[in-house]
Amino acid sequence: MKNLKKTLLLSLLSFLIIPTFAQKASWIWYPGDFDIYMSNVMQNRRTERGSFFPVFWKMDSHYVLVDFHKEFTLSQPEEVKLFVExxxxxxxxxxAITGFSKSIQIPAGKHKFSLKVYSQGTVPAIFVQGKTIVSDETWLTTFEDKEWIDQSGKVSDKSGTTFVSAGSWNLTDPNMLPSKFKLPVVAHYAVNKEKAGNDYVADFGKETFGFLKIHGLKGNGKLDIYYGESREEALSTDKCETLDHLDLNLASKKDSVMPLSKAFRYVNFQAENGVTADSISMLYEYAPVTERGSFKSSDTELNKIYDVAKYTFHLNTREFFIDGIKRDRWVWSGDAYQSYLMNYYSFFDAPTVKRTLLAQRGKDPVTAHINTIMDYSFYWFLGIYDYYKFTGDKKFVQDIYPRMQSLMTYIDGRKNKNGLLEWMPGDWIFIDWADKLSKDGEVSFEQLLYARSLETMALCAKLANDTENATKYDRAAKALKTKIFELYWNQSKHALVHSRIADQLTDNVTRYANMFGIFFDYFTPEQKLAVKENVLLNDKIAKITTPYMRFYELEALCAMGEQSYVLKEMKSYWGGMLKLEATSFWEEYNPDKKGVEHLEMYGRPFGKSLCHAWGASPIYLLGKYYLGVSPDLPGYETYTIQPNLGGLGWMEGKVPTANGDISVYMNKKEIRVSAAAGTGKLILKSKSKPVVEGAEVKEVSKDVYEVKIEKNMNYAIGYNPPAT
Structure with a gap:
């Protein structure tokens, strides 16, 4: 019996340590370094008509000398394989171990295993694979080894070195160096070709992105390739935004892939006499994310809008979240912030959010706003707290908190004598692309984002156990909010005015600060109603024409319960692009424009992006405000479902979380809910008490009920909606 107990105990112990043995190693580096490196690589691929077009802002680099270590206790000796860039x-x-060992033997016992790596051109990175010893984010790393040695050779007992957790992208192939990382590709073919001699225009059927491939290329002479998101652009050899020029001297036929990826639907293939090709195709490049979120309804046009929005968003999801696939292909913070929100209701791809935030922030010292834009610095702060709210990943907030502090210190140092922010040399105040939108003076919109960013700093300081600064940021946020309403609220206009210039309040009212004030919950209930009627639903206030700010305008209206109105707006605005045969959503849409005017922007006939991430906002609006799902506690530990048909006959969909999906179906008589994570509450309006089995139902106000939702349960709730 004694031996049997011993055998069972050993079996149990071996079972418990199997997960450790099963751990996969990953390439690791100093946190943020590979993110910065790869964003530099990606953003500097931009060309305009064959010319290199670099970014407008300072580009940081990786640390060239990095120390990695971890302490292990081994019950027996272990062989460890090493892969190093x-x-x-x-x-x-x-x-020190002699030479550049590819494999080492570590004896039993407690040991500290260290590697120090130097690399100037690529990011210092390691991949360590043993039976129990593997490289992952539990390793510690530093770029600054503050050790000293006395005359006897003894290393100091105390160190000033700051060690941080390693970074990784879950790159698990030891033979694929991180610097060689590429997104996957798959072959796609044109759906139509119009031939004219050796020349032809190929149509790939919809907006796409990747590398053009020419099959059976032969001859001596020039080959010119002109790309277009529209047919008009591809045919405009002197005005199209992107192109390739090749000088050929080929005796035999071969296949050739263009060196740089492009965005296009149409390709204009023009060859000199003597140059021929059998055919062209493309290697479609994509981010291998999983489509988890979904939405479908009784409205076929809305379903099409959702599908095209998701395709638009996927095209702009690459190594990072970028703005648009044709022109910039840069990591703009304002664009990325909206992408994070869309991501939480579609792919729920947390790693791409993290690496985009790290790439945007770069290194200290801070010398300018993110992307040089004041409002874009603020969106960066908001993105970090939203990431925590949706994922519950406290560690990432703690790791990035020092970079938040240094950026906020830079911003705080740029306040004027009134304690407010206004344009200073080196700043770009963007807000939106809009004619005659003043950026002068102390703009209320910037102060509002500043206050929200200070609130975010207070919340993140608490997560980082920095109680002193949490109190400081909280006080600063409250003081600034008070000042905003003292200075900018105009009682006669029932709104925040746009700006103050030379200490004088202007009488101009715009939508920006007012709509943000609604979903930031900065207004009283009375002020919200006044703003809705006097600003958001007032046609005399300058309209918004970019999907970028329509995102926030429609969110503010949804937050006020105007889903029926917003549904009509979505069908008019995004449906308007579909009526113009858009296959992805644009950077800007103005229904007053006609024909090729829709392709113009920045003073160029084809300057507009016809596939822009900020055009995909229906993903977020439909997930959060129609299906009605949002987290209350971080990581959906608790959450609320408050569905709203908004005039639809029925709708159904899924909202992803870190631990599974939340499914919602609703028609005018029944709501069905199931959830794989957390504890939820379903809020619904009904003229009588909803009928549901196996759930607690309580009335929270007249005709408003709450149903408790437990995970891994299926609920069918019958209800009687009040007349609208």
Whole structure:
């Protein structure tokens, strides 16, 4: 019996340590370094008519010398394989191993295993694979080894070195160096070709992105390729935004892939006499994300809008969330912030959010706003707290908090004598693309974002256990909010005015600060109603024409319960693009424009992006305000479902979370809900008490009821909606 107990105990212990043995190693580096490196690579692929077009802002680089270490206790000796990008040394318990070992034997016992790596051109990175010893984000790393040695050779007992957790992208192939990382590709073919001699225009059927491939290329002479998101652009050889020029001297036929990826639907293939090709195709490049969120309804046009929005968003989801696939292909913070929100209701791809935030922020010292734009610095702060709210990933907030502090210190140092922010040399105040939109003076919109960012700093300081600064940021946020309403609220206009210039309040009212004030919950209930009627639903206030700010305008209206109105607006605005045969959503849409005017922007006939991430906002609006799902506690530990048909006959969909999906179906008589995570509450309006089995129902106000939702349960709730 004693031996049997011993055998069972050993079996149990072996079962418990299997997960450790099963751990996969990943390439690791100093946190943020590979994000910065890859964003530099990606953003500097931009060309305009064959010319290199670099970014407008300072680009940081990786640390060139990085130390990695971890302490292990081994019950038996272990062989460990090493893969390193860079020149390196290896130490066990401070003793260097001779040469550039590819495999080492670590004896049983407690040991500190260290690698120091130097690489100037690529990011210092390691991949360590043993039976129990693997490289992952639990390793510690530093770029600054503050050790000293006395005359006897003894290393100091105390160190000033700051170690942080390593970063990774879950790159698990030891033979694929991080610097060689590429997104996957798949072959796609044109759906139609119009031939004219050796020349032809190929149509790939819809907006797409990747590398053009020419099959059976042969001859001596020039080959010119002109790309277009529209047919008009591809045919405009002197005005199209992107192109390739090749000088050929080929005796035999071969296949050729263009070196840079492009966005296009149409390709104009023009060859000189003597140059021929059998056919062209493309290698479609994509981010391998999983489509988890979904939406479908009784309205076929709305379903099409949702599908095209998701396709638009996927095209702009690459190594990072970018603005648009044709022109910039840059990581703009304002664009990315909206992408994070769309992502939480579609792919729920947390790693791309993290690496985009890290890439945007770069390194200290801070010398300018993110992307040089004041409002874009604020969106960066908001993106971090939203990430925590949706994922519950407290560690990431703690890791990035020092970079939040240094950026906020920079911003605080740029306040004027009134304690407010206004344009200073080196700043770009963007807000939106809009004619005659003043950026002068102390703009209320910027102060509002500043206040929200200070609130975010207070919340994140608490998560980082920085209680002193949490109190400081909280006080600053409250003081600024008070000042905003003292200075900018105009009682006769029932709104926040746009700006103050030379200490004088202007009488101009715009939508921006007012709509943000609604979903930031900065207004009283009375002020919200006044703003809705006097600003958001007032045609005399300058209209918004970009999907970028329509995103926020429609969110504010949804937050006020105007889903029926917003549904009509979505069908008019995004449906308007579909009526013009859009296959992805645009950077800007003005229904007053006609024909090729829709392709113009920035003073160029084809300057507008016809596939822009901020055009995909229906994903977020439909998930949060129609299906009605949003987290209350971080990571959906608790959440609310408040569905609203908004005039639809029925709708159904899924909202992803870190631990599974939340499914909602609703028609005018029944709501069905199931959830794989957390504890939820369903809020619904009904003239009588809803009927549901196996759930607690309580009335919270007249005709408003709450149903408790437990995970892994299916609920069918019958209700009687009040007349609208």
């Amino acid at each position: 860079g020149t390196y040394n290896v130490k066990i318990d401070g003793q």
